[in-house]
Amino acid sequence: MPKPVFRLLPASAVSPLLRTGLLLLSVLITTTPLQADSQPLNSPSALPALNIDLNQTSVSGISSGGFMAVQLHAAHASQIVGVGVFAGGPYQCAGIGNQLTGVGMALNVCMSGEADAEASLQRLADAYRNHLIDDPQEQRGDRVWLYSGYNDGVVKQPTMDALDQYYQQLTLPGLVYYKSNEDAGHAQIVDNPQAQDCLLNGGDFINNCAYDGAGLLLQHIYGSLKPRAKGALKGHILAFDQNQWASSDAGMAATAYLFVPADCEHGEVCRLHIAFHGCLQNAETIQDRFYRSAGYNAWADSNRLVVLYPQTTNSNGVRFNPKGCWDWWGYSDPLALQADYASRNSPQIRAVWNMAGQLASAFKAQPAPAESSSAAELPLTAADNSDRMIALHWPPPQTAATTCTAPIRPMARLSASTATNHCKMAAFLTVVCNPAVDISTSWNNSIPVRR
Amino acid sequence: MIATSTTVSRTTGAPPAICDPWFGTINEHLMTGRAYNSYLTWSVRVTGSDERLGDLWGDGDTAVTLQRTAAGHYRVGNCPAN
Numbered sequence: 001m002p003k004p005v006f007r008l009l010p011a012s013a014v015s016p017l018l019r020t021g022l023l024l025l026s027v028l029i030t031t032t033p034l035q036a037d038s039q040p041l042n043s044p045s046a047l048p049a050l051n052i053d054l055n056q057t058s059v060s061g062i063s064s065g066g067f068m069a070v071q072l073h074a075a076h077a078s079q080i081v082g083v084g085v086f087a088g089g090p091y092q093c094a095g096i097g098n099q100l101t102g103v104g105m106a107l108n109v110c111m112s113g114e115a116d117a118e119a120s121l122q123r124l125a126d127a128y129r130n131h132l133i134d135d136p137q138e139q140r141g142d143r144v145w146l147y148s149g150y151n152d153g154v155v156k157q158p159t160m161d162a163l164d165q166y167y168q169q170l171t172l173p174g175l176v177y178y179k180s181n182e183d184a185g186h187a188q189i190v191d192n193p194q195a196q197d198c199l200l201n202g203g204d205f206i207n208n209c210a211y212d213g214a215g216l217l218l219q220h221i222y223g224s225l226k227p228r229a230k231g232a233l234k235g236h237i238l239a240f241d242q243n244q245w246a247s248s249d250a251g252m253a254a255t256a257y258l259f260v261p262a263d264c265e266h267g268e269v270c271r272l273h274i275a276f277h278g279c280l281q282n283a284e285t286i287q288d289r290f291y292r293s294a295g296y297n298a299w300a301d302s303n304r305l306v307v308l309y310p311q312t313t314n315s316n317g318v319r320f321n322p323k324g325c326w327d328w329w330g331y332s333d334p335l336a337l338q339a340d341y342a343s344r345n346s347p348q349i350r351a352v353w354n355m356a357g358q359l360a361s362a363f364k365a366q367p368a369p370a371e372s373s374s375a376a377e378l379p380l381t382a383a384d385n386s387d388r389m390i391a392l393h394w395p396p397p398q399t400a401a402t403t404c405t406a407p408i409r410p411m412a413r414l415s416a417s418t419a420t421n422h423c424k425m426a427a428f429l430t431v432v433c434n435p436a437v438d439i440s441t442s443w444n445n446s447i448p449v450r451r
Numbered sequence: 452m453i454a455t456s457t458t459v460s461r462t463t464g465a466p467p468a469i470c471d472p473w474f475g476t477i478n479e480h481l482m483t484g485r486a487y488n489s490y491l492t493w494s495v496r497v498t499g500s501d502e503r504l505g506d507l508w509g510d511g512d513t514a515v516t517l518q519r520t521a522a523g524h525y526r527v528g529n530c531p532a533n
Contacts, residue, residue, distance in 0.1 A: 115497065151530040153472030153516050185528065186474060199529055201474030201516050 054360035056271040060084030065276025067328035071342040077138035082221030090120035090166040092330035102329030113156030117165035132343035145217040149184025153201040181387040189213035214295030228298035235261035251346035253311035279325035469528030474487040478511035499524030
């Protein structure tokens with residue numbers, strides 16, 4: 001079925017009447033049932049209750065969605081286990097002023113590559129002291145995957161460098177992987193020849209860099225996963241009524257989307273990943289392209305992952321957000337001297353987390369697997385490399401591992417920030433190499449785990 | 452014991468030379484000083500290179516990528532591929 005064609009015109013180029021017509025048309029387009037890859041998309045309905053373990057939830061986002069992913073992680077760190085960010089920045093980068101000072105900070109500091117990791121860590125500590133977010137200690141042990149193309153012309157790379165520094169302070173060594181050595185523009189990075197060119201800034205901000213960003217971030221968070229599904233997916237996309245969860249002043253759309261694998265629909269225990277689009281990427285602007293083509297669904301289909309795609313709406317009103325960005329500077333709290341956009345109580349975070357709670361409301365705890373006294377070896381793969389990091393993956397142990405008999409042992413010529421017990425809490429490790437050029441490194445191909 | 456029969460390996464390296472792109476609407480380039488209003492030519496121009504971006508006040512929402520080539524000097528264009 002051909003995609004509906006709808007192009008937003010500059011606001012100044014159309015009359016108010018025409019703009020109203022276009023808005024109505026956009027609503028029609030975004031709420032008209034669309035065709036899923038394998039099954040028809042439902043018309044907006046209630047959010048289902050599934051057998052989801054909320055304590056295994058992860059979150060990711062691109063651009064404003066990346067900033068929002070960091071905010072949601074900070075607010076609910078006790079239940080979120082990992083975060084992925086394409087071209088975002090550290091917590092409350094835009095400060096704690098009103099929406100006007102926030103816009104200035106966003107444009108002139110955060111997007112211009114002037115973000116300050118220490119300032120964000122201080123704001124995080126202040127927010128916790130004021131009981132607005134979870135204890136930042138809860139982020140210790142969480143897995144963090146970061147991506148910044150060095151041709152990003154929207155959020156300059158030094159701001160993502162600051163996010164790397166921020167998370168290096170919050171979680172454990174080896175749990176942050178930062179990919180910064182590719183020539184990508186500002187985009188969700190995918191491995192899809194039908195997507196636009198890797199270097200572009202603009203368009204739908206989904207770039208083909210022959211690099212499976214969604215798959216790599218999900219495996220960094222959850223360990224080696226089953227290969228992504230090919231061809232028609234067994235799961236389906238559900239359009240649901242977001243108004244039930246978001247207050248009318250939250251700046252969120254009436255309809256949002258959910259990918260539900262077939263196993264999850266049939267009651268199997270599943271996990272939740274929340275994926276935030278960026279500015280100019282909501283369904284009002286690019287229709288179904290983000291929630292179908294950002295790269296998550298094929299991995300989710302084969303790995304019992306439910307993917308929630310919350311949606312913003314574009315607004316030229318007092319909550320000025322014409323590009324449909326997630327709130328990371330204060331527009332959803334427009335009259336406050338100190339806008340609340342990054343706490344558990346802020347309108348968008350509260351709405352999204354309530355949706356997550358509803359999705360997980362049919363969770364049935366599973367009995368813990370029996371422990372074994374035997375030792376085992378897990379196969380190891382080098383999943384990705386950056387200018388100074390190599391990401392190693394292995395399958396999560398099937399039973400609760402209590403100790404590793406040895407850390408991953410890198411061969412000569414590099415210093416590694418390895419720690420002996422990473423294998424019991426994660427199924428990956430980032431090895432940080434010396435900043436010398438062309439270090440070729442090798443690891444033995446298995447990780448011994450003693451239970 | 453660690454198995455030693457095979458290895459996995461990757462190569463790290465220094466980051467490539469960085470092009471310095473700035474993407475935004477003409478209004479955003481104006482707000483941040485990357486572009487300026489030229490009342491003489493009734494147009495918006497790029498700071499440094501003086502390339503024409505659009506009409507004065509008419510094209511503010513048009514998005515364009517500029518490259519910074521030196522301090523206070525920009526030109527129109529995406530970064531080249533490696």
